[in-house]
Amino acid sequence: MDREINNKALLTDLYELTMATCYYKYQMFAPATFSLFIREYPPHRGYFVSAGLEDVLCFLESFHFNQKDLDYLDNLGIFPKDFLHYLSTLRFTGDVFAIPEGRIFFKDEPILEITAPIIEAQLVEPFVINVINFQTTIATKASRCVYAARGRKLVDFSLRRTQGVDAGLKVARASYIVGFGGTSNVLAGKLYNIPVFGTMAHSFITSFKKEIDAFRAFSKIFPQNTVLLIDTYDTIIGAHKAAIIGKELLYQGKKLKGVRLDSGDMAPLSKEVRQVFKEAGLNNVMIFASGGFDEYKIAKVLEQGAEIDAFGVGTKMGVSADAPYTDIAYKLVEYDGRPVLKLSMGKKTLVGQKQVFRLKEKNNLQKDIIALRTEKLDGEPLLTPVMKEGKRLFHSEPLTKIRDRFQTEFAALDESYKRLENPAIYLVELGPALQKLQKQVVFKVREKELGES
Template sequence: MSETTTTDLYEVTMALSYVRERMTEPATFSCFVRQLPPDRGFLACAGVESALSYLSRYHIRLDDARAFAEALGRPVHDLMPLVGMRFTGTVRAVPEGRVALAGEPLMEVTAPLPQAQLVETCVLNHLSHQTMVASKAVRCVLAAQGRAVVDFSLRRTHGTAAGLQAARLAALTGFAGTSNVATARALNFPAVGTMAHSYVEAFENEEAAFTAFARCHPGPVTFLVDTYDTESGVAVAARVLRALDRADGSAVRLDSGDLQELAFRARAILDAAGLPQVRIVASGGLDEFAVHDLVSAGAPIDVYAVGTRVGVSADAPHLDSAYKLVEYAGRPVMKLSSAKVTAPGRKQVFRRPGCVDVIGLAGEPAPPGSVPLLRTVMRSGTRCASPLPLEEARRRLAAEVADLPPAARKIRSPEPVRASLSEPLTALTAHVRRRIEREVFGTYRAAHRGRITG
């Protein structure tokens, strides 16, 4: 399947009309999230790197034109003006691993209008999905309060591509490892995994299963102990680990039931067996809310394996994201639709300590004590620099999250940090609004004056 044809049809219909009308002047589109989902005090920006990779490869070929023509029910000849088109624009973006707030542009794309329009669908998909998952994942790290968190999401993400992204975002947000072998290998990120209940069931009893597993795999092992009875399983695991002298670095995994109560009982069994060094891993429907509750209760769990609910961001499975035109041919534009008003012009986000942000115009001076977030990452369709090393992005995200107000970091009922607008942006917004109201509504009133007053 072509990346180029992986788009919404209306992108093609608009682009074709722009080309026909010779509307090919530079246009700037801004990608942002209007409102944060419930129980989110901030976002973790992600997806920029894959969006840039997509833009750098963008190329409409003859086969793509044929696909567009078929979808439109038109002859291929009508689509030929698009053939050969590549993305030649400039991109400014918030680098991955930065905290982002509602209303702030994550990325601004400036390119000839047809190009900037055609790439909307995929750019918005990359940024929306990955920012959504990263924002939930980093909250799991917050909830764990220093305990290890690992990614077990691949089996139930919405497609394997989404699973690969989720594992990469786990690495970005501070996880200790992933079960996803492909991502672990690609990123030099620890691969983690234990066994399934089917493995235990295949043997005559738990002792035979645990012994065989330990003999097959040198070094530390993790035994899944809740196939039949959790407390009995922990006792069998302790016996096998002692018999094989494999306790150091090894663990037992709890995957069902009352994890808080079972963790206390498992810890007591292991300690009574003289195995205080054996860790407890918990899994099974966990996300930041469950992790928070377990940590708050003092459950003796050393590693939290989160999967489905994080990989699909179950409680907030989408972002209220948008990709909106803010400037065309040097003319600032805005949308006035009810509840969906946009601010005109190319923008910049100025950050002060504590993520006290000001959204301003791209050309205005930075307020005292602030730094601009959006950087030019692509010019003339070519990346300006190599991708930021993931470890560096990971450290930066951890530092920015730590710098947030405590109320924004709360797991339940956080208080979102809100950005303010600069005076120049506020003034431009008012000016453009007046211009639109004068030109659009004035024309409407003139056309209907007789009908209205008659």
């Protein structure tokens, strides 16, 4: 079963294939441009972080149907044989413009635009949306955690509660590109070359007859790398036992790296634990906290003066619990040179091939302008060509490069847009030529389809 998943061409919706059948039958092979954008900010979001492009490019470059896919489609009994034969040699031959991973973008801005024969651009829709939506959702959520932690180290602990194992890997990657220090997820560490971290579980403690036996056993095997979990029975009593281990290690010329708190009221507990170590003369024991953390809980405990040096951030970041999806759309904006749009209530699209220009004041982000790709405006263009005639134009980027790109741009974004609740709304305008074309097309469509004049 897993082997099947590697060929992703069938990871599409049935209607893409029935529509493709029509395009094929009516010889509609003209180029179409689809634009991917997010219509609204989820609650408390004032920006997005671009993520997922790497997977999209891999997918497009290897796109094909194999014989088993075609056999399955044939068995459905709805597709003509000549269309299935056409699919057997179909590859993605289009051009892609996109905002690089790690950059900040805002609502309505095209994240990615695909121009390709309409069948190709249509069939890849669900996969492209899925990947960009999820990874952008998580990168954005994780960046809020990084912001809330104000320099403290964060580690991704989400694997066990992400929505599937693919999600577990992508969360490790997306959180790393926005500044997490690493992940507990070993496979993600291997696949993406991300630092891996870990402490110990309650099961380890309870498998020993006494808590302190478990502490001592672990520290003996990993003397350089022991973070003791101290809340299995009672956090403060656990801290005292950890202090005993810390002193034993010190006596051996070694050092207890840290302790982990995983339950209870973190601010007072962490302060009390710090005091226990101070009194024991152990001043460099790191206090690591986990258990239900997200940007809100991190900000809250730090406000309360929690003595926490690092956070394990799991479930709520890994599923972006307060905003588990975005209102993302992939819309046809041009077909055969003709700008198009739909008028559906509350779901308007911007016509034509577009570009986003970013204006700065001193070094700070000032405003963006969404324009036609042909418009020449001031500012830095955000969408760059990433694929030409089905071939990617650059190799996979090292995550450290994406990480640096994020860090630089995030630093240039005013604090008001990063507020955890009710962030300011960043100014995004439309370029003059886009405004004009949009008006013309809306007028024409209303006239033609609604009988208005």
